[in-house]
Amino acid sequence: MRTDLRYKLTLAAIIAVSILLLSFLSLFLMFSSTLLIGLIPVFIFLGAFILTFILGFVPFMKDHMWLSISAAALLSLLAAYIIHLLI
Amino acid sequence: MTFGKRLKLSLLAGCLCTLLGSGLLLFLIPSIRTTALAILITCAVVFGLALLLVFLLEGKSSKIRVPVFTALVVVAVLAVSCVIIYNFGNSMVYHPAFDEEAYEELTEMKSSAVELSADGLSGWRIPAASVVDDKPRSVILYFGGNGENSARKVLNILNNDELSFLYDRCDFIFIDYPSYGLSEGTVSESALRDYALRAYDIAVSLDTTASVTVFSYSLGNGPAVYLASREEADISNLVLLAPYNSGLDLFNNYVDIFHGPFALLASYRMPVYSYASDVTCPVTIIASADDEIIPIESSRALFSELSQSNCNFITVEGVLHNDFMSDEQTLNSLRTAIGG
CATH class of the missing domain: 1.20.58 (Methane Monooxygenase Hydroxylase; Chain G, domain 1)
Known part of the structure; x- marks a missing residue:
């Protein structure tokens, strides 16, 4: 087993965040009145994935992937707030 | 990369x-x-x-x-x-809601309904239509279902001649549950028990109240039976529409897993059966064989816990849970039970 602190933190975070993500997804499906609303997290995932992946081809972003991840995170928060206002 | x-x-x-x-x-x-x-x-x-x-x-x-x-x-x-x-x-x-449209409409109909507010609770009273203003009369204290709020309920009653027996010779009072309507607080099982006593205090604090009939529907049956079981509450008549024996029955009707230790997962366990033996006033239970939310077996189980000498069980057929108040058999039974 690797002994560095970063590895330990990552391992613990992967377990906790995976459970958190699954819980939020199941909450969405349980409380949503329609399947379309229940699938909002899936749409957010696809949007963020495609955006980050495409930005990875832009020369500047290629070396600053964390910038595009941060941009995607901010956009997802904005999208969530707009969805909240719409539904 | x-x-x-x-x-x-x-x-x-x-x-x-x-x-x-x-x-x-x-x-x-x-x-x-x-x-x-x-x-x-x-x-x-x-x-x-x-x-x-x-x-x-x-x-x-x-x-x-x-x-x-x-x-x-x-x-x-x-x-x-x-x-x-x-x-x-x-x-x-729980489905707490405030119906602003109904509230404003009722506020404009001042002569037909009066807003009640005391002790952080809020609701509406329909004064008896055929009784002189200050003459003592009976009061129907209503405990509503989980989706009901006082403003909408009172407005529906006033707009439906079929339901005029609820306020013809007696006052009709519906106080909102905590967090419903304009009532303060958070709704929970224990808050509902406390609410029942506070709503009763509001009803008896009126100068014109001579006696109190408790009429409850669905979720309201739990706090209603609890109130009737209390020594400090002097209830003359208890009318239970679609009652349940225990809050767990509501959960088990959805998914039958809330037994033994799993019962702890149910957030509303209201043990209505445990209050039933202390109820001394006459009781009428009206239940439907076709109720999809509260199975009639649960109502029958509650009936078996009550003192059989002054308890009446009426079964109506073909009525779904949300259709009781528009069903003729139910309304006739209610008229007889309430004395309208």
Whole structure:
């Protein structure tokens, strides 16, 4: 087993965040009145994935992937707030 | 940057954004906020435990590490499931709402209905139509269903001649549950018991109240039977429409798993049966064989707990849970039971 602190933190975070993500997804499906609303997290995932992946081809972003991840995170928060206002 | 690394980072971004976006959405919905917060706390505990285990199992073989981490994940998933089920029950049972449109309409009809407000609770009273203003009269204290609020209910009664027997010779009072309508507080099982006593105090504090008839429907049957079982409450008549024997019956009617230790997962367990033996006033139970929310067996079980000498059980046929107040058989039974 690797002994560095970063590895330990990552391992613990992967377990906790995976459970958190699954819980939020199941909450969405349980409380949503329609399947379309229940699938909002899936749409957010696809949007963020495609955006980050495409930005990875832009020369500047290629070396600053964390910038595009941060941009995607901010956009997802904005999208969530707009969805909240719409539904 | 390699294609593999770009793919990995994009997946990471997708997961992070899903977590942030759906998390924010869940926190913005008031009825789910508590559940989302409880899940967040559970996952923070899981993170702490996982970190502790990583340190404790450092240098141990994978034969030990794999089962321990698997157990942690299973326990964490179970814990989160319990949190979700418990909170989902809450949002299934309680539907607090304030009907602004009905409230404003009633406010304009001042002569027909009077707003009541005391002790953090709020509701409406329809004064008896055929009784002189200050003459003592009986009061019907209504305990509504989980989706009802006083303004809409009172407006519906006033607009429906078929229901005029509810306020013809007696006052009709409906006080909103905590967090419903303009009532303050948070609704819960214990808050409903407390509410029943406070609503009764409001009814008897009126100068014109001579006696109190309690009429309850669906969720309201729990606090209504609790009130009737209390020595300090002098109830002349108890009319239960679609009552249940225990709050657990409501849950088990959806998914039949809330037995034994699993009963603790139900957020509303109101043991109505345990109050029934202390009820001394005459009781009328009206239940439908076709009620899809509260099975008639649950109403019958409650009937068997009540003193049989002054209890009457009326079965109506072909009536769904939300259709009682528009069903002729039910209304005739109610007229007889309430004495309208």
